[in-house]
Amino acid sequence: MQIYEFKSNGSEETLSIAKNLGNRLEPNDLILLEGDLGAGKTTFTKGLAAGLDIQRNVNSPTFTIIKEYHGRLPLYHMDVYRVENEFEDLGIDEYFDRDGVTVIEWAHLIEEQLPNESLVIYLYHEGEDRRKIVFKPTGARYEALCKEFWNENFSD
Ligand SMILES: Nc1ncnc2c1ncn2[C@@H]1O[C@H](COP(=O)(O)OP(=O)(O)OP(=O)(O)O)[C@@H](O)[C@H]1O
Numbered sequence: 001m002q003i004y005e006f007k008s009n010g011s012e013e014t015l016s017i018a019k020n021l022g023n024r025l026e027p028n029d030l031i032l033l034e035g036d037l038g039a040g041k042t043t044f045t046k047g048l049a050a051g052l053d054i055q056r057n058v059n060s061p062t063f064t065i066i067k068e069y070h071g072r073l074p075l076y077h078m079d080v081y082r083v084e085n086e087f088e089d090l091g092i093d094e095y096f097d098r099d100g101v102t103v104i105e106w107a108h109l110i111e112e113q114l115p116n117e118s119l120v121i122y123l124y125h126e127g128e129d130r131r132k133i134v135f136k137p138t139g140a141r142y143e144a145l146c147k148e149f150w151n152e153n154f155s156d
């Protein structure tokens with residue numbers, strides 16, 4: 001399986017990478033965000049929202065689980081960090097086919113409720129403002145998305 005790895009040297013760079021990806025997103029895309037506490041999952045989501053032409057400020061939905069925003073496509077932003085057990089029925093599957101983009105922070109905590117195909121994005125601390133970002137696509141749609149993203153931004 002192909003994975004894509006790159007560095008970010010500050011939140012602006014992460015926002016810009018995410019915005020670029022957000023520009024390419026299509027109805028019913030699913031992005032799963034993983035990685036260290038405070039590594040930048042919500043920051044990445046802000047960038048995705050910018051790429052979806054969402055004007056409202058995106059912030060962490062920890063206490064509401066799901067927040068919905070409207071732009072070129074709807075964005076369903078979830079943070080399942082506080083979910084008590086992986087089988088707790090959040091009804092999140094209802095969001096997957098509503099023609100928006102679903103983004104889930106800490107998605108592995110509800111692994112059982114997720115479809116097989118998604119783009120998993122890992123963010124790791126590598127110093128104060130430095131992060132490693134890894135894209136791990138599953139399925140033809142996400143593989144094509146990553147390949148296009150990579151070719152247009154990182155191949156020389
Ligand atoms: N290269 C970088 N990429 C992303 N964020 C960065 C970077 N450098 C510094 N930061 C800062 O790190 C913090 C990341 O916070 P953020 O809420 O996005 O992380 P998170 O992974 O969503 O946290 P949580 O685990 O609590 O959900 C922000 O304050 C951001 O400004």
Ligand SMILES: [Mg+2]
Nearest residue numbers: 041042060105
């Ligand atoms: Mg967060």
